[in-house]
Amino acid sequence: MSKDIKGSAGQPGPGWGAFLASPKLLYWLLPALIVMSVAGTLVPQGEARDAYAGRFGVWAGLLLGLRVDDIYHSWPFTALLALLALNLGLCTWRRRAGFNRRRDVLTTHVGVLVTLAGGVATAVLGQRGSMPFHVGELRDRVESAAGAFTLPFSVRLERFEVERHDADRHHLTVIHRKDGWAETVDAQPGVPRPLHEGTASLVVVDYYPDFAMDEKGPSTRSQSPNNPALRVEVSDGQGKEKHWVFARFAGFHANPNSRYELTYELAPGRIKQFRSDIEVLDGGWVAGRASVSVNTPFRWKGWAFYQSGYDPDNPDYSNLLVSRDPGVPLVYAGFLLLCVGVAWTYVRGGRQSQGGAP
Protein backbone atom coordinates (compact mmCIF):
# COMPACT_ATOMS: atom_id res chain seq x y z
CA MET A 1 0.00 0.00 0.00
CA SER A 2 3.00 2.27 -0.03
CA LYS A 3 3.19 5.24 -2.34
CA ASP A 4 6.59 4.37 -3.71
CA ILE A 5 5.17 1.31 -5.37
CA LYS A 6 2.25 3.21 -6.83
CA GLY A 7 2.54 3.82 -10.54
CA SER A 8 4.00 0.43 -11.22
CA ALA A 9 2.26 -2.29 -13.21
CA GLY A 10 -1.16 -3.10 -11.85
CA GLN A 11 -1.83 0.44 -10.65
CA PRO A 12 -5.42 0.84 -9.51
CA GLY A 13 -7.71 2.65 -11.89
CA PRO A 14 -10.92 4.52 -11.11
CA GLY A 15 -14.09 2.88 -9.82
CA TRP A 16 -15.15 0.56 -7.04
CA GLY A 17 -12.32 -1.87 -7.64
CA ALA A 18 -9.81 0.91 -7.15
CA PHE A 19 -11.57 2.09 -3.99
CA LEU A 20 -11.69 -1.42 -2.56
CA ALA A 21 -7.94 -1.74 -3.16
CA SER A 22 -7.06 1.73 -1.90
CA PRO A 23 -5.61 3.02 1.36
CA LYS A 24 -8.66 5.32 1.54
CA LEU A 25 -10.81 2.33 2.42
CA LEU A 26 -8.24 1.29 5.03
CA TYR A 27 -8.57 4.73 6.65
CA TRP A 28 -12.33 4.14 6.99
CA LEU A 29 -12.00 0.56 8.14
CA LEU A 30 -9.42 1.11 10.88
CA PRO A 31 -11.43 3.77 12.79
CA ALA A 32 -14.58 1.65 12.42
CA LEU A 33 -12.76 -1.39 13.80
CA ILE A 34 -11.34 0.74 16.63
CA VAL A 35 -14.78 2.09 17.59
CA MET A 36 -16.37 -1.38 17.59
CA SER A 37 -13.44 -2.90 19.50
CA VAL A 38 -13.66 -0.17 22.15
CA ALA A 39 -17.43 -0.73 22.43
CA GLY A 40 -16.77 -4.41 23.06
CA THR A 41 -14.54 -3.60 26.02
CA LEU A 42 -17.04 -1.11 27.51
CA VAL A 43 -20.15 -3.29 27.19
CA PRO A 44 -19.88 -6.66 28.98
CA GLN A 45 -19.80 -9.48 26.45
CA GLY A 46 -21.80 -12.68 26.42
CA GLU A 47 -24.03 -12.04 29.43
CA ALA A 48 -27.69 -13.02 29.77
CA ARG A 49 -30.22 -10.64 28.20
CA ASP A 50 -31.69 -9.73 31.59
CA ALA A 51 -28.31 -8.52 32.80
CA TYR A 52 -28.23 -5.89 30.01
CA ALA A 53 -31.74 -4.72 30.87
CA GLY A 54 -30.66 -4.22 34.49
CA ARG A 55 -27.48 -2.42 33.53
CA PHE A 56 -28.48 -0.30 30.53
CA GLY A 57 -32.24 0.18 31.06
CA VAL A 58 -34.03 1.46 27.94
CA TRP A 59 -30.82 1.23 25.89
CA ALA A 60 -30.56 -2.52 26.42
CA GLY A 61 -32.89 -3.29 23.49
CA LEU A 62 -30.81 -1.19 21.12
CA LEU A 63 -27.53 -2.73 22.31
CA LEU A 64 -28.90 -6.25 21.92
CA GLY A 65 -30.38 -5.40 18.52
CA LEU A 66 -26.99 -4.20 17.34
CA ARG A 67 -25.40 -7.35 18.81
CA VAL A 68 -23.11 -5.24 20.99
CA ASP A 69 -23.45 -7.98 23.63
CA ASP A 70 -21.36 -10.26 21.38
CA ILE A 71 -19.80 -7.65 19.18
CA TYR A 72 -16.70 -9.57 18.06
CA HIS A 73 -18.88 -12.33 16.61
CA SER A 74 -21.54 -10.00 15.21
CA TRP A 75 -22.08 -9.64 11.47
CA PRO A 76 -21.02 -5.94 11.34
CA PHE A 77 -17.66 -6.70 12.95
CA THR A 78 -17.19 -9.81 10.81
CA ALA A 79 -18.07 -7.74 7.74
CA LEU A 80 -15.46 -5.12 8.67
CA LEU A 81 -12.79 -7.81 9.03
CA ALA A 82 -13.85 -9.33 5.71
CA LEU A 83 -13.62 -5.89 4.06
CA LEU A 84 -10.18 -5.40 5.62
CA ALA A 85 -9.05 -8.73 4.17
CA LEU A 86 -10.55 -7.81 0.78
CA ASN A 87 -8.88 -4.38 0.87
CA LEU A 88 -5.53 -5.87 1.76
CA GLY A 89 -5.86 -8.70 -0.75
CA LEU A 90 -6.87 -6.44 -3.65
CA CYS A 91 -4.25 -3.85 -2.74
CA THR A 92 -1.56 -6.53 -2.70
CA TRP A 93 -2.76 -8.13 -5.92
CA ARG A 94 -3.16 -4.91 -7.93
CA ARG A 95 0.26 -3.66 -6.88
CA ARG A 96 1.96 -7.03 -7.21
CA ALA A 97 4.47 -5.88 -9.82
CA GLY A 98 5.61 -3.02 -7.62
CA PHE A 99 6.12 -5.41 -4.71
CA ASN A 100 9.19 -6.77 -6.46
CA ARG A 101 10.92 -3.75 -4.97
CA ARG A 102 9.04 -3.93 -1.65
CA ARG A 103 9.05 -7.58 -0.66
CA ASP A 104 9.02 -6.49 2.98
CA VAL A 105 5.60 -4.86 2.55
CA LEU A 106 4.38 -7.84 0.52
CA THR A 107 5.48 -10.20 3.31
CA THR A 108 3.66 -8.09 5.91
CA HIS A 109 0.44 -7.97 3.88
CA VAL A 110 0.53 -11.70 3.15
CA GLY A 111 1.18 -12.29 6.86
CA VAL A 112 -2.00 -10.43 7.84
CA LEU A 113 -4.01 -12.25 5.16
CA VAL A 114 -2.75 -15.68 6.23
CA THR A 115 -3.49 -14.83 9.89
CA LEU A 116 -7.04 -13.83 8.99
CA ALA A 117 -7.42 -17.02 6.93
CA GLY A 118 -6.28 -18.97 9.99
CA GLY A 119 -8.91 -17.15 12.03
CA VAL A 120 -11.58 -18.23 9.56
CA ALA A 121 -10.31 -21.84 9.76
CA THR A 122 -10.51 -21.65 13.57
CA ALA A 123 -14.05 -20.29 13.46
CA VAL A 124 -15.29 -22.85 10.93
CA LEU A 125 -13.34 -26.01 11.80
CA GLY A 126 -12.30 -25.50 15.43
CA GLN A 127 -13.96 -27.36 18.29
CA ARG A 128 -13.74 -26.23 21.85
CA GLY A 129 -15.45 -27.07 25.09
CA SER A 130 -15.01 -28.05 28.68
CA MET A 131 -14.85 -31.34 30.54
CA PRO A 132 -15.87 -30.99 34.17
CA PHE A 133 -14.42 -33.89 36.16
CA HIS A 134 -14.56 -35.37 39.63
CA VAL A 135 -11.62 -37.53 40.64
CA GLY A 136 -12.08 -41.06 39.30
CA GLU A 137 -14.60 -40.04 36.66
CA LEU A 138 -14.27 -41.32 33.08
CA ARG A 139 -15.62 -39.05 30.35
CA ASP A 140 -15.65 -38.67 26.60
CA ARG A 141 -18.32 -35.97 26.34
CA VAL A 142 -17.30 -32.33 25.97
CA GLU A 143 -19.70 -29.53 26.93
CA SER A 144 -19.74 -26.60 24.55
CA ALA A 145 -21.81 -23.47 23.95
CA ALA A 146 -22.28 -24.67 20.37
CA GLY A 147 -23.53 -28.07 21.59
CA ALA A 148 -21.92 -31.05 23.28
CA PHE A 149 -19.72 -33.41 21.30
CA THR A 150 -17.94 -36.68 21.94
CA LEU A 151 -14.22 -37.39 21.78
CA PRO A 152 -12.97 -40.47 19.90
CA PHE A 153 -11.39 -41.65 23.17
CA SER A 154 -12.11 -41.35 26.91
CA VAL A 155 -10.31 -39.48 29.64
CA ARG A 156 -10.23 -40.30 33.34
CA LEU A 157 -9.21 -37.84 36.05
CA GLU A 158 -6.98 -39.85 38.35
CA ARG A 159 -5.94 -37.10 40.70
CA PHE A 160 -6.31 -33.35 41.16
CA GLU A 161 -4.01 -31.29 43.30
CA VAL A 162 -3.76 -27.63 44.22
CA GLU A 163 -0.11 -26.85 45.01
CA ARG A 164 0.54 -23.86 47.23
CA HIS A 165 3.51 -21.55 47.73
CA ASP A 166 3.00 -21.42 51.49
CA ALA A 167 1.06 -23.19 54.24
CA ASP A 168 -2.49 -22.31 55.26
CA ARG A 169 -2.69 -19.68 57.99
CA HIS A 170 -5.08 -19.92 60.94
CA HIS A 171 -6.36 -16.55 62.16
CA LEU A 172 -7.85 -16.88 65.65
CA THR A 173 -9.69 -14.03 67.34
CA VAL A 174 -9.86 -14.44 71.11
CA ILE A 175 -12.28 -12.37 73.23
CA HIS A 176 -12.12 -12.36 77.02
CA ARG A 177 -15.80 -12.36 77.96
CA LYS A 178 -15.36 -10.70 81.37
CA ASP A 179 -12.59 -8.16 80.73
CA GLY A 180 -13.70 -7.43 77.17
CA TRP A 181 -10.28 -7.45 75.49
CA ALA A 182 -9.93 -9.02 72.08
CA GLU A 183 -6.88 -10.09 70.13
CA THR A 184 -6.28 -11.78 66.79
CA VAL A 185 -3.30 -14.08 66.37
CA ASP A 186 -1.83 -15.98 63.46
CA ALA A 187 -1.61 -19.47 64.97
CA GLN A 188 0.25 -22.57 63.83
CA PRO A 189 -0.41 -26.04 65.28
CA GLY A 190 1.85 -26.74 68.25
CA VAL A 191 3.26 -23.21 68.49
CA PRO A 192 2.18 -21.27 71.64
CA ARG A 193 1.08 -17.66 71.12
CA PRO A 194 1.05 -15.10 73.94
CA LEU A 195 -2.17 -13.13 74.44
CA HIS A 196 -2.94 -9.82 76.12
CA GLU A 197 0.67 -8.85 76.90
CA GLY A 198 1.55 -12.32 78.09
CA THR A 199 -1.20 -12.67 80.70
CA ALA A 200 -2.64 -15.53 78.67
CA SER A 201 -1.51 -17.85 75.91
CA LEU A 202 -2.98 -19.98 73.19
CA VAL A 203 -1.86 -23.11 71.42
CA VAL A 204 -3.47 -25.08 68.61
CA VAL A 205 -3.47 -28.67 69.78
CA ASP A 206 -4.98 -30.28 66.67
CA TYR A 207 -5.90 -29.24 63.15
CA TYR A 208 -8.54 -31.11 61.15
CA PRO A 209 -8.72 -29.77 57.57
CA ASP A 210 -11.84 -31.80 56.80
CA PHE A 211 -13.38 -32.42 60.22
CA ALA A 212 -15.60 -35.42 60.80
CA MET A 213 -16.77 -37.29 63.88
CA ASP A 214 -16.91 -41.07 63.79
CA GLU A 215 -17.02 -43.86 66.37
CA LYS A 216 -13.33 -43.36 67.13
CA GLY A 217 -13.76 -39.64 67.74
CA PRO A 218 -12.69 -36.58 65.76
CA SER A 219 -10.90 -37.25 62.49
CA THR A 220 -10.25 -35.70 59.09
CA ARG A 221 -11.74 -37.09 55.90
CA SER A 222 -9.04 -35.57 53.71
CA GLN A 223 -6.24 -33.04 53.71
CA SER A 224 -8.37 -30.58 51.75
CA PRO A 225 -9.81 -27.71 53.81
CA ASN A 226 -13.46 -28.67 53.34
CA ASN A 227 -14.43 -28.30 56.98
CA PRO A 228 -11.47 -26.79 58.84
CA ALA A 229 -11.56 -27.21 62.60
CA LEU A 230 -9.08 -26.53 65.39
CA ARG A 231 -8.73 -27.89 68.89
CA VAL A 232 -7.34 -24.92 70.82
CA GLU A 233 -6.06 -24.60 74.39
CA VAL A 234 -6.16 -21.20 76.09
CA SER A 235 -4.24 -20.76 79.37
CA ASP A 236 -4.19 -17.95 81.89
CA GLY A 237 -3.74 -17.50 85.65
CA GLN A 238 -7.05 -19.24 86.29
CA GLY A 239 -6.16 -22.40 84.41
CA LYS A 240 -6.63 -23.99 80.99
CA GLU A 241 -9.65 -24.06 78.72
CA LYS A 242 -10.08 -26.26 75.64
CA HIS A 243 -12.13 -25.06 72.68
CA TRP A 244 -13.34 -26.43 69.38
CA VAL A 245 -13.49 -23.83 66.62
CA PHE A 246 -14.80 -24.27 63.11
CA ALA A 247 -13.96 -21.94 60.23
CA ARG A 248 -17.28 -22.56 58.48
CA PHE A 249 -19.50 -22.78 61.54
CA ALA A 250 -18.73 -19.88 63.86
CA GLY A 251 -20.05 -20.50 67.37
CA PHE A 252 -20.68 -24.20 66.78
CA HIS A 253 -19.78 -26.24 69.86
CA ALA A 254 -19.01 -23.03 71.81
CA ASN A 255 -19.39 -23.14 75.58
CA PRO A 256 -21.23 -20.02 76.83
CA ASN A 257 -19.80 -20.54 80.32
CA SER A 258 -16.15 -20.45 79.27
CA ARG A 259 -13.97 -17.40 79.95
CA TYR A 260 -13.04 -16.98 76.29
CA GLU A 261 -14.90 -16.75 73.02
CA LEU A 262 -12.98 -17.81 69.91
CA THR A 263 -13.58 -17.32 66.20
CA TYR A 264 -11.52 -18.95 63.50
CA GLU A 265 -10.73 -17.90 59.95
CA LEU A 266 -8.63 -20.00 57.59
CA ALA A 267 -6.48 -18.11 55.08
CA PRO A 268 -5.38 -20.66 52.47
CA GLY A 269 -1.79 -20.48 51.20
CA ARG A 270 -1.17 -18.75 47.89
CA ILE A 271 -1.79 -21.03 44.94
CA LYS A 272 1.29 -22.19 43.05
CA GLN A 273 -0.19 -24.54 40.50
CA PHE A 274 -3.25 -26.62 39.62
CA ARG A 275 -2.43 -30.11 38.46
CA SER A 276 -4.74 -32.75 36.99
CA ASP A 277 -3.34 -36.23 36.45
CA ILE A 278 -5.29 -37.89 33.69
CA GLU A 279 -5.23 -41.14 31.77
CA VAL A 280 -6.43 -41.62 28.23
CA LEU A 281 -8.41 -44.75 27.38
CA ASP A 282 -8.29 -45.44 23.67
CA GLY A 283 -9.65 -48.60 22.09
CA GLY A 284 -10.47 -50.13 25.45
CA TRP A 285 -7.11 -49.83 27.19
CA VAL A 286 -5.01 -47.14 28.82
CA ALA A 287 -3.17 -45.49 25.95
CA GLY A 288 -1.45 -42.72 27.85
CA ARG A 289 -1.06 -40.84 31.10
CA ALA A 290 -0.27 -37.17 31.56
CA SER A 291 -0.21 -34.35 34.04
CA VAL A 292 -2.05 -31.23 32.90
CA SER A 293 -1.32 -27.90 34.59
CA VAL A 294 -1.62 -24.23 33.73
CA ASN A 295 0.81 -23.49 30.86
CA THR A 296 1.43 -27.22 30.36
CA PRO A 297 -1.32 -28.64 28.15
CA PHE A 298 -1.53 -32.25 27.06
CA ARG A 299 -2.04 -33.18 23.42
CA TRP A 300 -3.53 -36.38 22.09
CA LYS A 301 -4.55 -37.16 18.51
CA GLY A 302 -5.04 -33.50 17.57
CA TRP A 303 -6.88 -32.62 20.76
CA ALA A 304 -5.34 -30.40 23.43
CA PHE A 305 -6.31 -30.45 27.11
CA TYR A 306 -5.81 -27.36 29.29
CA GLN A 307 -6.23 -26.91 33.02
CA SER A 308 -8.96 -24.30 33.22
CA GLY A 309 -10.90 -24.47 36.47
CA TYR A 310 -11.27 -25.75 39.99
CA ASP A 311 -13.73 -25.45 42.84
CA PRO A 312 -12.32 -24.16 46.15
CA ASP A 313 -15.16 -25.91 47.94
CA ASN A 314 -14.65 -29.23 46.22
CA PRO A 315 -11.06 -30.51 46.11
CA ASP A 316 -12.05 -33.44 43.88
CA TYR A 317 -13.29 -31.21 41.07
CA SER A 318 -11.24 -30.09 38.09
CA ASN A 319 -12.32 -28.53 34.83
CA LEU A 320 -10.34 -29.19 31.67
CA LEU A 321 -10.71 -27.15 28.53
CA VAL A 322 -10.56 -29.26 25.38
CA SER A 323 -9.72 -27.84 22.00
CA ARG A 324 -8.98 -28.92 18.46
CA ASP A 325 -8.01 -26.05 16.19
CA PRO A 326 -6.89 -26.73 12.60
CA GLY A 327 -6.48 -22.96 12.12
CA VAL A 328 -3.48 -22.68 14.43
CA PRO A 329 -0.76 -23.65 11.89
CA LEU A 330 -2.09 -21.05 9.45
CA VAL A 331 -2.32 -18.41 12.15
CA TYR A 332 1.24 -19.12 13.28
CA ALA A 333 2.49 -18.98 9.69
CA GLY A 334 0.74 -15.62 9.33
CA PHE A 335 2.27 -14.39 12.58
CA LEU A 336 5.73 -15.38 11.36
CA LEU A 337 5.30 -13.62 8.01
CA LEU A 338 3.87 -10.54 9.71
CA CYS A 339 6.80 -10.26 12.15
CA VAL A 340 9.38 -10.88 9.43
CA GLY A 341 7.73 -8.32 7.15
CA VAL A 342 7.49 -5.56 9.77
CA ALA A 343 11.08 -6.18 10.94
CA TRP A 344 12.30 -6.18 7.34
CA THR A 345 10.59 -2.84 6.73
CA TYR A 346 12.22 -1.37 9.82
CA VAL A 347 15.70 -2.59 8.89
CA ARG A 348 15.24 -1.37 5.32
CA GLY A 349 14.16 2.06 6.61
CA GLY A 350 17.33 2.21 8.71
CA ARG A 351 19.51 1.41 5.72
CA GLN A 352 17.81 4.14 3.68
CA SER A 353 18.34 6.71 6.44
CA GLN A 354 22.03 5.82 6.39
CA GLY A 355 22.28 6.76 2.74
CA GLY A 356 20.91 3.70 0.96
CA ALA A 357 18.57 3.72 -1.98
CA PRO A 358 15.33 5.61 -1.34
Added chain:
Amino acid sequence: MNMTVFNVAFAVSAAVLAVYGAAYLFAVPAWRRAGPWVLGAAWLLQTAFLALRWKESGHVPLSNQFESMVAMIWGLVGLGLWFRRRENQDWLVPAVAALGVAGLGVCALLDTAMAPLVPALQSNWLLLHVAVIMLGYSALALSFIASAIILAGFGGRRQPDIALALDRFNERSMGLGYMLLTAGIVLGAVWANEAWGSYWSWDPKETWSLITWFVYTAAVHLRRTHRWQGRRMAWLAVAGFVFVLFTYFGVNYLMSGLHSYAK
Protein backbone atom coordinates in the same frame (compact mmCIF):
# COMPACT_ATOMS: atom_id res chain seq x y z
CA MET B 1 18.87 -3.65 49.47
CA ASN B 2 16.66 -4.07 46.46
CA MET B 3 14.65 -0.86 46.96
CA THR B 4 17.78 1.06 48.00
CA VAL B 5 19.22 0.46 44.54
CA PHE B 6 15.91 1.60 43.05
CA ASN B 7 16.02 4.83 45.09
CA VAL B 8 19.64 5.49 44.09
CA ALA B 9 18.73 4.88 40.42
CA PHE B 10 15.88 7.37 40.84
CA ALA B 11 18.23 9.96 42.40
CA VAL B 12 20.88 9.54 39.69
CA SER B 13 18.21 9.87 36.97
CA ALA B 14 17.12 13.13 38.63
CA ALA B 15 20.78 14.20 38.74
CA VAL B 16 20.80 14.23 34.92
CA LEU B 17 18.19 16.99 35.02
CA ALA B 18 20.23 18.79 37.69
CA VAL B 19 23.29 18.69 35.40
CA TYR B 20 21.37 20.24 32.51
CA GLY B 21 19.65 22.73 34.83
CA ALA B 22 23.02 23.83 36.26
CA ALA B 23 24.56 24.11 32.78
CA TYR B 24 21.71 26.42 31.78
CA LEU B 25 21.59 28.48 35.00
CA PHE B 26 25.33 29.02 35.24
CA ALA B 27 25.72 29.35 31.46
CA VAL B 28 28.34 26.61 31.24
CA PRO B 29 27.27 24.51 28.23
CA ALA B 30 30.29 22.23 28.71
CA TRP B 31 28.66 20.74 31.80
CA ARG B 32 26.06 19.17 29.55
CA ARG B 33 28.73 16.76 28.35
CA ALA B 34 28.37 14.97 31.69
CA GLY B 35 24.64 14.37 31.02
CA PRO B 36 24.94 11.17 28.92
CA TRP B 37 27.42 9.70 31.40
CA VAL B 38 25.16 10.36 34.37
CA LEU B 39 22.19 8.93 32.46
CA GLY B 40 24.36 5.91 31.60
CA ALA B 41 25.08 5.46 35.31
CA ALA B 42 21.33 5.67 36.06
CA TRP B 43 20.68 2.99 33.43
CA LEU B 44 23.34 0.72 34.96
CA LEU B 45 21.71 1.18 38.37
CA GLN B 46 18.31 0.31 36.91
CA THR B 47 19.90 -2.76 35.35
CA ALA B 48 21.36 -3.72 38.74
CA PHE B 49 17.97 -3.21 40.41
CA LEU B 50 16.20 -5.47 37.91
CA ALA B 51 18.95 -8.10 38.18
CA LEU B 52 18.79 -8.07 42.00
CA ARG B 53 15.02 -8.31 41.98
CA TRP B 54 15.20 -11.22 39.54
CA LYS B 55 17.64 -12.99 41.85
CA GLU B 56 15.66 -12.28 45.03
CA SER B 57 12.21 -13.14 43.68
CA GLY B 58 13.37 -16.14 41.66
CA HIS B 59 11.44 -15.04 38.59
CA VAL B 60 11.86 -12.47 35.83
CA PRO B 61 10.85 -9.03 37.20
CA LEU B 62 7.93 -8.55 34.82
CA SER B 63 5.11 -10.01 36.87
CA ASN B 64 3.23 -6.90 37.99
CA GLN B 65 2.71 -3.24 37.16
CA PHE B 66 5.68 -2.03 39.24
CA GLU B 67 8.18 -4.46 37.76
CA SER B 68 6.99 -4.05 34.18
CA MET B 69 7.05 -0.27 34.46
CA VAL B 70 10.60 -0.23 35.81
CA ALA B 71 11.49 -2.47 32.86
CA MET B 72 9.80 -0.02 30.51
CA ILE B 73 11.80 2.92 31.96
CA TRP B 74 14.95 0.80 31.67
CA GLY B 75 14.13 0.22 28.01
CA LEU B 76 13.35 3.90 27.48
CA VAL B 77 16.69 5.03 28.94
CA GLY B 78 18.63 2.29 27.14
CA LEU B 79 17.04 3.00 23.76
CA GLY B 80 17.41 6.75 24.36
CA LEU B 81 21.15 6.36 24.93
CA TRP B 82 21.43 4.04 21.92
CA PHE B 83 19.58 6.43 19.60
CA ARG B 84 21.54 9.38 20.96
CA ARG B 85 24.82 7.68 20.10
CA ARG B 86 23.66 6.21 16.79
CA GLU B 87 21.82 9.20 15.40
CA ASN B 88 23.61 11.96 17.28
CA GLN B 89 20.47 13.24 18.99
CA ASP B 90 21.81 15.04 22.09
CA TRP B 91 18.42 16.45 23.05
CA LEU B 92 17.34 12.90 23.88
CA VAL B 93 19.36 12.80 27.11
CA PRO B 94 17.48 15.44 29.16
CA ALA B 95 14.17 14.49 27.53
CA VAL B 96 14.55 10.79 28.35
CA ALA B 97 15.79 11.65 31.84
CA ALA B 98 12.71 13.81 32.47
CA LEU B 99 10.29 11.08 31.35
CA GLY B 100 12.35 8.47 33.19
CA VAL B 101 12.22 10.42 36.47
CA ALA B 102 8.47 10.92 36.08
CA GLY B 103 8.04 7.21 35.32
CA LEU B 104 10.15 6.06 38.25
CA GLY B 105 8.17 8.47 40.44
CA VAL B 106 4.96 6.73 39.37
CA CYS B 107 6.64 3.35 40.03
CA ALA B 108 7.35 4.42 43.60
CA LEU B 109 3.59 4.91 44.13
CA LEU B 110 2.79 1.36 43.00
CA ASP B 111 2.83 -1.80 45.08
CA THR B 112 6.53 -2.71 45.23
CA ALA B 113 6.09 -5.98 47.16
CA MET B 114 7.56 -9.16 45.68
CA ALA B 115 5.11 -12.03 45.37
CA PRO B 116 5.36 -15.56 44.01
CA LEU B 117 4.08 -16.06 40.49
CA VAL B 118 0.45 -17.02 39.98
CA PRO B 119 0.04 -20.20 37.89
CA ALA B 120 -0.81 -18.31 34.70
CA LEU B 121 2.54 -16.48 34.75
CA GLN B 122 4.72 -19.53 35.38
CA SER B 123 6.05 -19.76 31.88
CA ASN B 124 9.11 -18.74 29.87
CA TRP B 125 6.68 -16.86 27.63
CA LEU B 126 6.41 -14.25 30.41
CA LEU B 127 9.93 -13.02 29.63
CA LEU B 128 9.44 -13.09 25.86
CA HIS B 129 5.97 -11.53 25.68
CA VAL B 130 6.17 -8.87 28.41
CA ALA B 131 9.78 -7.84 27.72
CA VAL B 132 9.08 -7.32 24.01
CA ILE B 133 5.86 -5.41 24.70
CA MET B 134 7.57 -3.19 27.29
CA LEU B 135 10.47 -2.49 24.96
CA GLY B 136 7.91 -1.59 22.30
CA TYR B 137 6.23 0.83 24.72
CA SER B 138 9.68 2.32 25.44
CA ALA B 139 10.27 2.97 21.75
CA LEU B 140 6.78 4.45 21.36
CA ALA B 141 7.51 6.67 24.38
CA LEU B 142 10.57 7.97 22.50
CA SER B 143 8.32 8.73 19.53
CA PHE B 144 5.99 10.54 21.94
CA ILE B 145 8.90 12.62 23.30
CA ALA B 146 10.01 13.63 19.80
CA SER B 147 6.40 14.48 18.91
CA ALA B 148 5.93 16.58 22.03
CA ILE B 149 9.09 18.52 21.15
CA ILE B 150 7.85 19.06 17.58
CA LEU B 151 4.46 20.23 18.84
CA ALA B 152 6.14 22.52 21.36
CA GLY B 153 7.49 24.45 18.40
CA PHE B 154 11.08 23.26 18.22
CA GLY B 155 12.45 22.76 14.76
CA GLY B 156 9.88 24.92 13.03
CA ARG B 157 10.31 26.53 9.62
CA ARG B 158 13.23 28.58 10.88
CA GLN B 159 15.15 25.43 11.80
CA PRO B 160 14.47 23.01 8.93
CA ASP B 161 17.43 20.77 9.79
CA ILE B 162 16.20 20.26 13.34
CA ALA B 163 12.64 19.75 12.10
CA LEU B 164 13.83 17.10 9.66
CA ALA B 165 15.96 15.36 12.30
CA LEU B 166 13.07 15.32 14.80
CA ASP B 167 10.65 14.00 12.22
CA ARG B 168 13.11 11.37 11.08
CA PHE B 169 13.67 10.32 14.68
CA ASN B 170 9.90 10.17 15.22
CA GLU B 171 9.62 7.83 12.24
CA ARG B 172 12.46 5.57 13.38
CA SER B 173 11.32 5.28 16.99
CA MET B 174 7.72 4.72 15.94
CA GLY B 175 8.86 2.08 13.44
CA LEU B 176 10.83 0.29 16.12
CA GLY B 177 7.91 0.52 18.55
CA TYR B 178 5.50 -0.77 15.91
CA MET B 179 7.77 -3.70 15.13
CA LEU B 180 8.12 -4.63 18.80
CA LEU B 181 4.41 -4.11 19.49
CA THR B 182 3.59 -6.45 16.59
CA ALA B 183 6.04 -9.07 17.87
CA GLY B 184 4.78 -8.65 21.46
CA ILE B 185 1.14 -9.16 20.47
CA VAL B 186 2.09 -12.21 18.40
CA LEU B 187 4.13 -13.70 21.27
CA GLY B 188 1.23 -13.05 23.63
CA ALA B 189 -1.15 -14.84 21.26
CA VAL B 190 1.14 -17.88 21.04
CA TRP B 191 1.44 -17.94 24.85
CA ALA B 192 -2.35 -17.60 25.20
CA ASN B 193 -2.77 -20.64 22.97
CA GLU B 194 -0.40 -22.62 25.23
CA ALA B 195 -2.01 -21.48 28.47
CA TRP B 196 -5.68 -20.99 27.66
CA GLY B 197 -6.17 -23.02 24.48
CA SER B 198 -7.01 -20.01 22.35
CA TYR B 199 -4.67 -17.57 20.62
CA TRP B 200 -7.26 -14.79 20.78
CA SER B 201 -10.02 -14.37 23.36
CA TRP B 202 -11.00 -10.69 22.94
CA ASP B 203 -9.87 -10.09 26.51
CA PRO B 204 -9.75 -6.28 27.20
CA LYS B 205 -5.93 -6.24 27.27
CA GLU B 206 -5.71 -8.12 23.99
CA THR B 207 -8.36 -5.94 22.42
CA TRP B 208 -6.76 -2.66 23.50
CA SER B 209 -3.36 -3.89 22.30
CA LEU B 210 -4.97 -4.56 18.92
CA ILE B 211 -6.63 -1.12 18.97
CA THR B 212 -3.21 0.47 19.67
CA TRP B 213 -1.76 -1.60 16.84
CA PHE B 214 -4.53 -0.33 14.51
CA VAL B 215 -3.68 3.28 15.43
CA TYR B 216 0.02 2.82 14.68
CA THR B 217 -0.83 0.83 11.53
CA ALA B 218 -2.80 3.86 10.36
CA ALA B 219 0.16 6.13 11.26
CA VAL B 220 2.68 3.97 9.38
CA HIS B 221 0.44 3.89 6.28
CA LEU B 222 -0.41 7.61 6.41
CA ARG B 223 3.29 8.44 6.43
CA ARG B 224 3.88 6.28 3.37
CA THR B 225 0.76 6.91 1.31
CA HIS B 226 -0.13 10.49 2.24
CA ARG B 227 3.35 11.69 3.26
CA TRP B 228 2.16 12.70 6.71
CA GLN B 229 5.11 14.13 8.61
CA GLY B 230 6.08 16.96 10.94
CA ARG B 231 3.30 18.28 13.15
CA ARG B 232 0.54 16.09 11.66
CA MET B 233 2.49 12.93 12.30
CA ALA B 234 3.45 14.26 15.74
CA TRP B 235 -0.22 14.65 16.67
CA LEU B 236 -0.86 11.09 15.53
CA ALA B 237 2.10 9.81 17.56
CA VAL B 238 0.80 11.60 20.67
CA ALA B 239 -2.66 10.10 20.08
CA GLY B 240 -1.07 6.67 19.64
CA PHE B 241 0.77 7.02 22.91
CA VAL B 242 -2.49 7.89 24.68
CA PHE B 243 -3.76 4.50 23.47
CA VAL B 244 -0.54 2.88 24.75
CA LEU B 245 -1.08 4.46 28.18
CA PHE B 246 -4.69 3.31 28.32
CA THR B 247 -3.74 -0.21 27.25
CA TYR B 248 -1.03 -0.32 29.89
CA PHE B 249 -2.67 1.49 32.83
CA GLY B 250 -6.34 2.01 32.04
CA VAL B 251 -7.15 -1.59 31.21
CA ASN B 252 -5.36 -2.83 34.36
CA TYR B 253 -7.32 -0.58 36.68
CA LEU B 254 -10.65 -0.09 34.93
CA MET B 255 -11.35 -3.43 33.29
CA SER B 256 -11.20 -7.03 34.39
CA GLY B 257 -10.20 -9.94 32.24
CA LEU B 258 -7.65 -12.66 31.69
CA HIS B 259 -4.83 -10.15 32.36
CA SER B 260 -6.22 -9.00 35.73
CA TYR B 261 -3.12 -10.23 37.60
CA ALA B 262 -1.11 -7.48 35.86
CA LYS B 263 -2.05 -4.84 38.48
